[in-house]
Amino acid sequence: MKPALEEIEFLALSANRVEVLRLLAEGRRSRGELADATGASQATLGRILSDFEDRSWIRRDGDAYAATATGRLVAAGFTDLREILETEMRLREVIDYLPTHAMDVDLRRLADATITVPSQMRPNAPLSRLLDLLREGDEIRTFSHAFNEQTLAVVRERTATGDQRFRGVFSRNAIDALADEPELARRLRTLLETDGVEIRVRDEGVPLAVMIVDDVVYLLLRDENGVLQASIDTDDPAVRSWAQDTADHYWRTARPLEPDAFPS
Structure with missing residues (x-):
């Protein structure tokens, strides 16, 4: 349980990480395209991509990157969790x-x-x-x-x-x-x-x-x-x-x- 929660925390603490993984789950992107879409610096993108590669969530594809099957799984699950929490917050009152x-x-x-x-x-x-x-x-x-x-x-x-x-x-x-x-x-x-x-x-x-x-x-x-x-x-x-x-x-x-x- 704890390692999974640590991975959730790893993603949740950075809006850029969430967005990069979502974009790569949708399709192949170059670093330049990721920078334009997120506004993140090249240094920040470098750290994110390296962390994702270490987790086998993404892979290099020529001069670009794409999500692996497990990366797409994580992106979909995190999106579902975020949408559930957004709905819960709206219904809370x-x-x-x-x-x-x-x-x-x-x-x-x-x-x-x-x-x-x-x-x-x-x-x-x-x-x-x-x-x-x-x-x-x-x-x-x-x-x-x-x-x-x-x-x-x-x-x-x-x-x-x-x-x-x-x-x-x-x-x-x-x-x-x-x-x-x-x-x-x-x-x-x-x-x-x-x-x-x-x-x-x-x-x-x-x-x-x-x-x-x-x-x-x-x-x-x-x-x-x-x-x-x-x-x-x-x-x-x-x-x-x-x-x-x-x-x-x-x-x-x-x-x-x-x-x-x-x-x-």
């Missing part, structure tokens, strides 16, 4: 709220996701981003343990004009919370009577709050008290495939919500 137990998703697929957190100037920033997406979206699918007033209002407005189709599965608690408010219950009934709207309720509950807005998957992240702490949205194909499959599962295990369940 929201990981406590991310329902990973209910997400069959490789977290590396969230590397380029947009993470929105509340701020002093924009305390409702996560919800505001969702509402902005909803105002532009044509096809909406959702499965969620919550259905708030603002989301309901935007969906009612968009579907009423025929500009949006909405299909959702909600937990019984989410629907009951709206039913307890007469005005919100009336709005929900109006939504259910709208063409292009289908809603089902799931008595077993829904452990996530996810919306698929056209090609974008949007997750609302709440703490154990139900307070909205962040949101994540991404158009990553693998995340979208997971969200669509999960939406299908909840849809099959839920019951239709009829308009006559609410007062007119």
